[in-house]
Amino acid sequence: MEIAAFYAFSGLAIVSALFILFSKNLIYAAFALFLTFLGVAALYVLAGADFLAVTQIMVYVGGILVLLIFGIMLTQQTDRAAVSSTPNRVIVSITRQFSGFIVGAGLFGFLSYIIVTSNFKMTGETNISRSTLKTIGVELMTSHLLPFEIAAILLLVALIGAAYLALNRNPAHD
Amino acid sequence: MINIPVEHYLIVAAALFSIGLAIAITKQHLIGILLGIELMLNAVNINLIAFSRHDPERIGGQLFALFVIVVAAAEVTVALAIILRVYGHYRSVDPDKINELKK
Structure with missing residues (x-):
């Protein structure tokens, strides 16, 4: 199941x-x-x-x-007349398709070769029946407190920066 | 409870990562590239969580995946703001047409 x-x-x-x-x-x-x-x-x-x-x-x-x-x-x-039949169309050139396929398939073959040939020796039992909520809360407030605070500051910086970047500063509209 | 071996998670994550990389290379649209990057971040999170099953006392992998999600959220907001500015300037979202820093 x-x-x-x-x-x-x-x-x-x-x-x-x-x-x-x-x-x-x-x-x-x-x-x-x-x-x-x-x-x-x-x-x-x-x-x-x-x-x-x-x-x-x-x-x-x-x-x-x-x-x-x-x-x-x-x-x-902006050219609405040309794209009205096919909205949101992404142009994909054939060379990009080819190189994307080559890189993606090559990477997948490489990674799956590594995963299949390596044998992982796992220690410790996999007890996954209980909830992870308590563990995550305790770990975040004790041993991972510094990354937690840095993540908070990062989110604040990203919020202010995105709002500032997306402001319309075009002089024609001032 | 049957345990799914960790290799199966790793193969699925490798497939999603390769598809995300192919999307980021193939799409000639800045938001299409962003879709591929989000898919790659998700694939990495699958790896972290699959290995975190074997560490149930101090789930370090899940905490790392949580911070990856936070950084991905911050990254996508800033990237979208930059894409909107670039679109307002060049009227194009094709990364090949955006080849000057200042016009």
Whole structure:
């Protein structure tokens, strides 16, 4: 049962990732990325990371994907007459397709060769039946306090910087 | 409870990472490249969490994945702001057409 769920969700993630790769319409690609994130969140649950799965859905699906779709809508092509039949079309040249396929397939072959030939010797039992919430909370407030605070400052800096960058400073509109 | 071997997680993560890299190379659209980078960050998180199963007392891998998610969120906001500025300046989101620092 668990094995079947694992293969179903990893198949969902990989198939929708391939759909992003081959899709010419960027809005469809963004919605396929939504399916990929859901599949990855299910893999987190199967690995016993319940808090990370909920965080993944809230941050990626609720935040990042909405931002990306806003970005796609705000950067529409200006020549509306030419693109009205094929909106959000991404031009992909054949040389880029070729080099992307070569690099991607080569990297996958290399990585899977390494993974298959190495034998991992795992110590420690894999007790994943209990919730990780308490452990994450205690670790964040004790041994990982400094990275936690740095992450808070990083988010504040990114918020201010993004708001400042996105301001309309075009002199024609002043 | 049946344990799924860690190699299966690693193979899935390697496949997602390679597809993300191929997306980032192939798409001639700045936001398409951003989609590929997000996919690659997710694939790395799968690796971290798969290894974190074997460390249930101090789940270091899951904490690292949490910080990766935070950095990815910060990265995508700043990248989108930059893309909007570039689009306002050049009226294009094709990375091949943006070849001057100042126009």
